[in-house]
Amino acid sequence: MEALIERLSHLDSEAEGALRVVVFYDTLMRRRVDLPALARASAGLAECVVGIRLHGTGRTIRVTPDGRQAPVPPGPASTEGPIRLDEEEVGAVWLERTGTPAPLDEFVLDRLALSAAAVMERYGPATTTMADPALVELVISAASDEGARARALRLLGFATGLPVRVAAVRTRTPLDRVARLVCPSRPVKAASLADVGVILATTLDPEGLPTDARAGIGGVGSPERSWKQARTALRFTSERRPVVHHDGLGALALLAEVPTGTVRDNADVAAIALVAARSDDLATLEAYCAGGSLRRTAELLHLHHSSVARRIEQIGGHLGIDLTEPAGLLRASLALAAWRLLDDEEPMAGTGRSR
Structure with a gap:
C-alpha cells in the first residue's frame, strides 16, 4: 500500500x-x-x-x-x-x-x-435513520405483546431497557433529516405511517426541528403509551405553537377524549369556527389566549394596545363572551383548543392512519 x-x-x-x-x-x-x-x-x-x-x-x-x-x-x-x-x-x-x-x-x-x-x-449495525415501518408499528402499536415489542426495539438498535420517547411529526423536510436534527448523537429511528412521521429516540431536542415542522412529543416510558400521547399532542399544535409536549398539556389533554360530534355541536366551538373564517381575528384571539392580556397581545402582534382592545371587543361580541373577564378568557381558550382538534381528528389507534 x-x-x-x-x-x-x-x-x-x-x-x-x-x-x-x-x-x-x-x-x-x-x-x-x-x-x-x-x-x-x-x-x-x-x-x-x-x-x-x-x-x-x-x-x-x-x-x-x-x-x-x-x-x-x-x-x-x-x-x-x-x-x-x-x-x-x-x-x-x-x-x-x-x-x-x-x-x-x-x-x-x-x-x-x-x-x-x-x-x-x-x-455497522443499523446505520440508517429510516426504519422498516412494520418494525416501528410493532413498537408503538397497543396490540403488540411485550415480547414482540422488545424484539422489534432490538432490531431497530435500541438496547434492552433503554427508555424510548416517541414523537409524531408532520413536515415537508425529509424525515431522516428531522430525526438527526432532534437527536444528533443518540440512537434514533424514523418511519412514515400514512400522513404522520414517527420518530423513536432516547432523547429529543425539539429546538432542532425545521421551521416547517409540527410535532407532538410523548413522555418517556412504554412506547405504545408515548405514541398515543405524541399523537394527541400533535393535534394541539398550531402555527403559533408548532411543538407540544403531552406532559405540558395537563388537563387540556382530556379534550382529546371528547367525541368529535359533541365538540362540533358545542356553541362556543361553533362560534370559534365563524371567527376563524377571518384570519386576522383568529390570529388576534390566539395571541390573546396565549398572552392573557391586551398589552402582551399587542407585543405578540406588533400592534398598538388600543387597536388590540378594539379587536378583542369585536371578537368577544361575535363569540358572546366577555373576553376581558378571566372566566371568559378561559372559556374562549378551551373553545379554541377544542376547535383545533376538529382540524386533526383522532387517527386510528396504533397506526397513525386518519379516519
Whole structure:
C-alpha cells in the first residue's frame, strides 16, 4: 500500500491520477478495511487531514497524513461531501487542506464517501435513520405483546431497557433529516405511517426541528403509551405553537377524549369556527389566549394596545363572551383548543392512519 501511495504522488496527468485513485480504493475494499484504516489510508493519499463523521452515532474520525489522530479543534474543511447509504445521508467526509485544493481532491473525496458507505454497510449495525415501518408499528402499536415489542426495539438498535420517547411529526423536510436534527448523537429511528412521521429516540431536542415542522412529543416510558400521547399532542399544535409536549398539556389533554360530534355541536366551538373564517381575528384571539392580556397581545402582534382592545371587543361580541373577564378568557381558550382538534381528528389507534 505504501508503494502505491508513493506512485500516486507522482501523477503525470489528471486522468491517470483519477484511475489510480479508483485502483487505490478498490484495493482498500478488497482488504476489508474498517473506517479508521480507511481514514488513515486516505490521509496518506491526500497528504492532508481527512475526516469521517457518522450522523447516527456522532462518531468522528480525523487522521493526519502520518496516521495519527488529528489535533483539536479541527481546521476548516477545504472539501466536504456526504456519505449516502440506501439514498439516505448517514455521514460526511472531508479534507482539511491548507491552501489551494489539489486537482483530484473532489475525486478522492467522492471515492472516500463511496468506500465509507460500503464499510458502514458491511460492519455497522443499523446505520440508517429510516426504519422498516412494520418494525416501528410493532413498537408503538397497543396490540403488540411485550415480547414482540422488545424484539422489534432490538432490531431497530435500541438496547434492552433503554427508555424510548416517541414523537409524531408532520413536515415537508425529509424525515431522516428531522430525526438527526432532534437527536444528533443518540440512537434514533424514523418511519412514515400514512400522513404522520414517527420518530423513536432516547432523547429529543425539539429546538432542532425545521421551521416547517409540527410535532407532538410523548413522555418517556412504554412506547405504545408515548405514541398515543405524541399523537394527541400533535393535534394541539398550531402555527403559533408548532411543538407540544403531552406532559405540558395537563388537563387540556382530556379534550382529546371528547367525541368529535359533541365538540362540533358545542356553541362556543361553533362560534370559534365563524371567527376563524377571518384570519386576522383568529390570529388576534390566539395571541390573546396565549398572552392573557391586551398589552402582551399587542407585543405578540406588533400592534398598538388600543387597536388590540378594539379587536378583542369585536371578537368577544361575535363569540358572546366577555373576553376581558378571566372566566371568559378561559372559556374562549378551551373553545379554541377544542376547535383545533376538529382540524386533526383522532387517527386510528396504533397506526397513525386518519379516519
